[in-house]
Amino acid sequence: MRYSQTLIPTLKETPAEAEVVSHRLMLRAGFIRKLSAGIYSYLPLGLAAIRKVENIVREEMNRAGAQEILMPMVQPADLWIETGRYEKYGPELLRFKDRHNRESCLGPTHEEVITDIARKELHSYRDLPINLYQIQTKFRDEIRPRFGLMRGREFVMKDAYSFDVSDEAATLSYQKMYEAYKRIFSRCGLQYRAVQADSGSIGGNFSHEFMVLAETGEDTIVVCKSCEYAANMEKAVVVVEKKEQTEPLAELEKIETPGKRKVTAVCDFLKIEPTQLVKTMVFKADGVPVAVLVRGDREVEDVKLKNLLGVAEVEMADDKEVFDATGVPTGYLGPVGIKIKVVADQEVANMQNFYVGGNEKNYHLKNVNLERDCVIDGMADLRQITTSDPCPECGGKLGLTEGIEVGHIFKLGTGYSESMNATFQDKDGKDKHLVMGCYGIGVTRIVAAAIEQNNDDNGIIFPLPIAPVSVVILNLGINDAVITDAAEKLYSEFLSAGVQVLIDDRDERPGFKFKDADLLGTPFRVTVGKGFAKTGLVEVKTRKDGKVEEMTPEKALSTLQEKIVAALR
Ligand SMILES: [Zn+2]
Numbered sequence: 001m002r003y004s005q006t007l008i009p010t011l012k013e014t015p016a017e018a019e020v021v022s023h024r025l026m027l028r029a030g031f032i033r034k035l036s037a038g039i040y041s042y043l044p045l046g047l048a049a050i051r052k053v054e055n056i057v058r059e060e061m062n063r064a065g066a067q068e069i070l071m072p073m074v075q076p077a078d079l080w081i082e083t084g085r086y087e088k089y090g091p092e093l094l095r096f097k098d099r100h101n102r103e104s105c106l107g108p109t110h111e112e113v114i115t116d117i118a119r120k121e122l123h124s125y126r127d128l129p130i131n132l133y134q135i136q137t138k139f140r141d142e143i144r145p146r147f148g149l150m151r152g153r154e155f156v157m158k159d160a161y162s163f164d165v166s167d168e169a170a171t172l173s174y175q176k177m178y179e180a181y182k183r184i185f186s187r188c189g190l191q192y193r194a195v196q197a198d199s200g201s202i203g204g205n206f207s208h209e210f211m212v213l214a215e216t217g218e219d220t221i222v223v224c225k226s227c228e229y230a231a232n233m234e235k236a237v238v239v240v241e242k243k244e245q246t247e248p249l250a251e252l253e254k255i256e257t258p259g260k261r262k263v264t265a266v267c268d269f270l271k272i273e274p275t276q277l278v279k280t281m282v283f284k285a286d287g288v289p290v291a292v293l294v295r296g297d298r299e300v301e302d303v304k305l306k307n308l309l310g311v312a313e314v315e316m317a318d319d320k321e322v323f324d325a326t327g328v329p330t331g332y333l334g335p336v337g338i339k340i341k342v343v344a345d346q347e348v349a350n351m352q353n354f355y356v357g358g359n360e361k362n363y364h365l366k367n368v369n370l371e372r373d374c375v376i377d378g379m380a381d382l383r384q385i386t387t388s389d390p391c392p393e394c395g396g397k398l399g400l401t402e403g404i405e406v407g408h409i410f411k412l413g414t415g416y417s418e419s420m421n422a423t424f425q426d427k428d429g430k431d432k433h434l435v436m437g438c439y440g441i442g443v444t445r446i447v448a449a450a451i452e453q454n455n456d457d458n459g460i461i462f463p464l465p466i467a468p469v470s471v472v473i474l475n476l477g478i479n480d481a482v483i484t485d486a487a488e489k490l491y492s493e494f495l496s497a498g499v500q501v502l503i504d505d506r507d508e509r510p511g512f513k514f515k516d517a518d519l520l521g522t523p524f525r526v527t528v529g530k531g532f533a534k535t536g537l538v539e540v541k542t543r544k545d546g547k548v549e550e551m552t553p554e555k556a557l558s559t560l561q562e563k564i565v566a567a568l569r
Contacts, residue, residue: 001044001469001500001501001502001503002502002503002505003502003503003504003505003506004505004506006044006045006502007030007043007044008029008030008043008044008045008516008520009030009033009043010028010029010030010516010519010520011027011028011030012028014028015027015028017034018148019146019147020147020148020150020216020452021216021451021452021455022147022148022149022150022447022448022449022451022452022455023147023148023149023150023448025451025455025459025460025519025521026046026148026149026447026448026451027148028459028519029045029459029460029519029520029521030043030045030046031043031045031046031049031468032046032148032149037145037153038142038145038146038151038152038153038154039145039152039153039154040148040149040152040154042444044468045468045469045520046447046468048468048469048500049447049462049466049467049468050156050443050444050447052465052466052467052468053188053443053446053447053466054135054156054158054443056184056187056188056465056466057135057158057184057441057443058135060180060183060184060187061133061158061160061180063180063183064131064176064177064179064180065131065176066131066132066133066160066162066180067130067131067132067133068132068133068134068135069132069133069134070134070136071107071110071113071114071117071134071136072107072113073106073107073136073137073138073139074104074105074106074107075104075105075106075107075110075112075113076102076103076104077095077102077103077104077105078103079112079113079116079420080093080105080112082112082419082420083111083112083115083416083419083420084419085112086105089108091141091143092108092140092141092142092143093105093106093108093140093141094106094108094139094141106139107136107138107139108138108139108140109138109159109440110134110159110161111161111412111416111436111438112416112420114132114161115161115416115417115420115422115434115436116420117132118161118163118417118422118434119417119420119421119422119423119434122163122422122424122434123424123425124424124425125165125424125425125426125427127424128163128164128165128169128424128434129162129163129164129165129169129172129173130162130163131160131161131162131163131173131176131177132160132161133158133159133160133161133439134158134159134160135156135157135158135443136156136157136159137154137155137156137157138154138155138156138157138159139153139154140153140155141153147448148448149444149445149447149448150404150445150448150449150452152444155442155443155444155445156442156443156444157440157441157442157443157444158440158441158443159438159439159440159441160177160438160439160440161436161437161438161439162174162177162436162437162438162439163434163435163436164434164435164436164437165424165426165432165435166435167413167435169435170411170413170435170436170437171206171411173437174206174409174410174411174437177409177437177439178194178208178409181194181208181210181407181409181439181441182194184407184441185210185212185406185407187465188446188450188463188465188466189450189463189464189465189466189567190212190406190446190449190450190453190463191212191213191453192210192211192212192213192403192406193210193211193213193221193223193228193230193403194208194209194210194211194228194230195208195209195210195211195221195230195231195232195403196208196229196230196231196232196235197209197232197235197408197410206410206411207408207409207410207411208408208409208410209232209405209407209408210405210406210407210408210409210441211230211403211404211405211406212403212404212406212446212449212450212452212453213401213402213403213453214402214403214404214449214452214453215402215452216402216404216452217401217402217403217404217452218402218403218404218405219232219233219402219403219404219405220232220233220400220401220402220403221233221400221401221402221403222236222385222398222399222400223398223399223400223401224391224393224394224396224397224398224399225391225396225397225398225399226391226394226396226397227391227393227394227396229391229392229393229394229396233301233384233385233400234301234302234303234304235303236385236392236398237381237385237392238346238347238381238383238385238389238392239389239390239392239395240346240347240350240381242349242350243350245352246352247352247353249352249353249367249369249372250353250366250367251367252336252365252366252367252368252373253365253366253367254358254363254364254365254366255270255358255363255364255365255366256362256363257269257270257332257358257362257363257364258362259362260331260362260364261330261331261332262331263277263279263296263297266355266364267296270355270364272355273296274295274296274297275295275296275297276296276351276354276355277295277296277354277355277356278293278294278295278296278334278335278348278351278354278355278356278368279293279294279295279296279298280292280293280333280334280335280338280342280356280357281293281294281300281316282316282317282321282322282325282326282333282340283300283302283305283314283315283316283317284313284314284315284316284317284321285305285306285309285311285313285314286311286312286313286314287313288341289317289321289322289325289326289340289341290309290340290341290342290343291326291333291335291338291340291341291342291343292305292342292343292344292345292382293335293342293343293344293345293348293374293376294344294345294347294348294382294383295345295347295348295351295383298345298347298383298384299383299384300345300382300383300384301382301383301384301385302314304380304381304382304383305343305382307380308343308378308380308382309343309378325339325340326338326339326340326359327339328357328359328360328361329361331357332357332358332359332360332361332362332363332364333357333359334356334357334358334359334364334365334368335356335368335373335374335376336356336358336359336365336368336373336374337359338359341377342374342375342376342377343376343377343378343379343380343382344370344374344376344378344379344382345379345380345381345382345383346379346380346381346382347383348370348379349370349379351370352369353366353367353368353369354367354368354369355368356368385398387399387400404445404448404449404452405442405445406441406442406445406446406449407439407440407441407442408439408440409437409438409439409440410437410438410439411436411437412436412437412438413435413436414433414434414435414436415436416436417433417434417435417436418433422434446466447466450462450463450466451521454521454544455521458515458518458519459518459519459520459521460519460520460521461521461543461544462521462522462523462543463523464523464564464567464568465567465568467500467521467522467523468500468520468522469500469501469502469522470499470500470501470522470523470524470560470564471494471499471500471501471502471522471523471524471525471526471560471564472501472502472503472504472517472520472522472524472525472526473487473490473491473494473501473502473503473504473525473526473527473528474487474504474510474513474514474517474525474526474527474528474529475487475488475503475504475505475528476510476513476527476528476529476530477528477529477530477532478505478506478507479507480533482532482533483528483529483530483532483533486528486532486538486553487503487505487528488503489553490526490528490538490553490556490557491503493553493557494557494560497557497561499560499561499564502520502522504516504517510529518543521543522543523542523543523544523564523567524540524541524542524543524560524563524564525540525541525543526538526539526540526541526553526556526560527539527540527541528553535550536552537550537551537552538550538551538552538553538556540556540559540560
């Protein structure tokens with residue numbers, strides 16, 4: 001690749017529209033250009049990085065026995081009506097009519113189309129298992145597309161779908177994909193974690209998100225420092241050991257707490273710790289008020305509450321709503337004699353003779369005991385995990401980190417095959433529904449996430465396996481025959497060795513070339529400069545650690561070739 005003949009429109013200024021570092025750097029490095037909101041053109045180097053990711057994904061999917069297909073982007077509405085998703089999917093599904101007035105949509109995902117293929121082509125248990133995948137452009141009409149390739153409307157995705165005879169067989173297909181995904185993200189050179197995406201119900205966990213770790217991630221994840229456990233904050237399991245109730249139950253007492261409404265104020269006034277107090281918080285669960293009990297120093301986790309109550313929406317009630325539902329002013333609510341449904345965090349069961357609001361202005365209750373004094377409608381893990389909680393798998397220490405979701409795998413079961421009547425004949429001659437799994441990877445998102453994870457003030461620092469080119473050669477003497485000959489010779493030798501290389505042969509000042517080389521994030525830079533005629537040495541710089549070494553062109557070729565082979569192995 002010759003810089004002088006390649007479209008690499010780098011920018012000096014940071015584009016005002018870019019909010020995150022990957023977006024900023026991809027625009028500045030001339031990788032992408034915006035066409036309209038959330039829709040981008042991929043220019044030569046941007047596309048080269050995307051192709052690198054695609055190739056790794058393709059190789060690992062094929063290795064896992066999946067077969068590549070390509071499904072249409074335009075889909076008939078009829079299929080979506082069959083599964084009920086034409087209604088449910090909402091405005092993210094871009095709908096339109098063709099010239100014959102047929103309702104159609106642009107595919108945001110392909111469960112309907114693949115299930116249609118399966119019901120027509122898979123008839124017998126002998127056809128199974130099968131896993132079909134595609135690498136294709138998807139369209140989701142996001143309300144607020146932003147962050148460049150991180151949250152675009154049009155993007156490249158790999159989606160795979162497995163079909164099996166039974167749930168056990170589907171588990172094997174799932175595990176194969178889990179392993180393939182680990183290989184894919186490792187081979188891309190990314191720091192990542194496989195995160196449990198549901199709360200680990202009995203019988204194993206069959207939904208994982210693959211998160212690239214980055215300071216600018218969209219999700220907070222909990223990771224174990226000792227084992228592989230990782231989970232989304234809202235899904236992380238809090239383990240509380242059941243404690244024996246050792247203290248004798250003391251007599252319930254009403255105590256005056258004039259004007260003390262907040263946990264800290266009550267604790268200061270009574271000279272107690274927040275761990276001796278139980279907060280009573282009111283949430284609207286699909287509009288219905290429910291009181292939630294947690295220890296004074298804990299926070300309620302909305303998602304866990306939603307799961308326990310089996311509702312779609314939970315929201316904190318405001319002061320007026322609390323008063324309307326309970327007749328108690330904010331700050332004095334408690335579970336003893338409360339008029340609404342009460343659920344408790346599991347930890348409260350371990351507490352004895354604790355403090356709660358007195359359900360009366362300026363009063364609290366002392367020596368409350370859950371079993372003796374309260375009527376509870378449900379108890380579960382309802383609070384946010386903290387770094388002082390133990391790892392639910394190994395008991396080790398937990399840490400918090402940010403992550404960007406780049407892959408998601410899950411078992412679908414028979415939902416789609418039932419609604420679309422996709423069956424096969426089993427060994428026993430009976431017709432059964434196909435058991436499905438689906439597996440996505442955001443290909444364009446991986447490139448953005450890799451940049452979020454690997455950059456500095458000067459630009460991108462590409463992991464070698466997905467860098468558009470591995471080496472950039474700077475010719476700092478375009479009008480000097482000795483320098484140019486050496487640079488060109490090295491360029492053709494790298495090409496012959498099969499190394500992807502860019503030669504900066506532009507008639508530009510050295511400072512300009514150095515800046516652009518850093519910005520593009522090419523892993524290795526070889527500079528043929530003024531000193532070459534005297535010393536016969538070129539300068540080799542590693543983008544990642546900034547290490548600079550002088551060596552002969554022959555040595556540069558062999559050293560880098562070796563390093564590149566090792567990194568791609
Ligand atoms: Zn652990």
